[in-house]
Structures are given as C-alpha cells and as structure tokens.
Amino acid sequence: SQQGEEDPQALSIQEGENATMNCSYKTSINNLQWYRQNSGRGLVHLILIRSNEREKHSGRLRVTLDTSKKSSSLLITASRAADTASYFCATALIQGAQKLVFGQGTRLTINP
C-alpha cells in the first residue's frame, strides 16, 4: 500500500455540514500537506503542517497531525457546494529522496 492513504475514498454530505477526511502514512515525515483538486484542474495547496505541530487552521480548514499514530485529518467546516473536489494528503519524507508522496485522495461531494 501507499505511503499516504486517505479515508474515506468518497464522501457525500449536505451543504453546511462539516467534512472530515483522514490520512495515514507509514514512515517518518518532515511535514504533511493537504491539496485540493477540482475536476480537470491541477492540485492547489491548502495547508502544510510540520512534524512538530499538532494542529493548524486556515479559514474553514482545520488540520491535525498525530505523529504517534502516523495520521492526519482535514476538517472542512460549514461546507459549501464550491468545496466539491478531491482532497489529497502528501507526505514529505525524512529519509531518502526529498519528495512529496501523495495518496489517492478523497472525493468530496457537497450536495446543495
């Protein structure tokens, strides 16, 4: 399996509800990043959390990192139809080649 795995693979909620996506990884990281991808577009960076940080906020986004469990979560509060997209976590590995390793993403659908 991959270094970063998102869960669930797909999530469908009503507008206004909160959406939570999870990411698990296997090896030690320098940082973990979340990206959004709208259909037919490139990925857009949302937030970066370093290995020594536990929580970070950006607008309606809240990211947590638990290095002991090797997991992270992305919470989107008060979801909007425009939040419909795929969300990817990417881990920056400490060892080996300096690169970001992406998971397969969570497909989020916000129903109006």
Added chain:
Amino acid sequence: DTAVSQTPKYLVTQMGNDKSIKCEQNLGHDTMYWYKQDSKKFLKIMFSYNNKELIINETVPNRFSPKSPDKAHLNLHINSLELGDSAVYFCASSQGEAMGPLHFGNGTRLTVT
C-alpha cells in the same frame, strides 16, 4: 498570469509516436517537477529538477526524457508512446525549503490509441 502553465492541455496520439509536453513557471521557483496521475487519481512523481539539474528520477522508463533549458522551464519528451502512458501529466514548481508547497499546472491529458 498563470503561475505554472503547461501545453498542450490535451494530447491524443497513436502508439509508437513521439510527443512533448512543455511547462513554464513565472514564480521564480528553483525546483520543478513532473507528476503522473493515473485513472485512479494516484499521483506519482516522475522527475524533479533544481536549477536545471536533475535531482529525482523515479524509475521512469528511458522513453521519458525531461529537459530543463533554464530554471523556469521543464519539458517532457516521450518516445515510442505506449497505451499505458495514457494519463494526466502535471508540472509543478516549488521554492525555498525542500518539500515545501507545490504549485501545479492544470495538467496535460495524454491519450494513446
């Protein structure tokens, strides 16, 4: 004023042909990348260049050859295209600390028939 632009957006070609994808970034970043996204949305790094020097080559077949004429450009040439090369190819760039935020282009959807 697109930060990372790649052309073409769509590329349809036959097996055995040779094709190129071009990428340019106007962000002043030092590092550029090629990623491949398959039909299951899995995104995998292929190459990265820092100041025109190749720093990552992820066991990509020799048919793929990146070229970086300057730090603002990173092109991808593919020889003898195969059906399995069909995917969306993304160019990206980053600046400063290693493994910082990536800025992606909008992708090139390659279809090999």
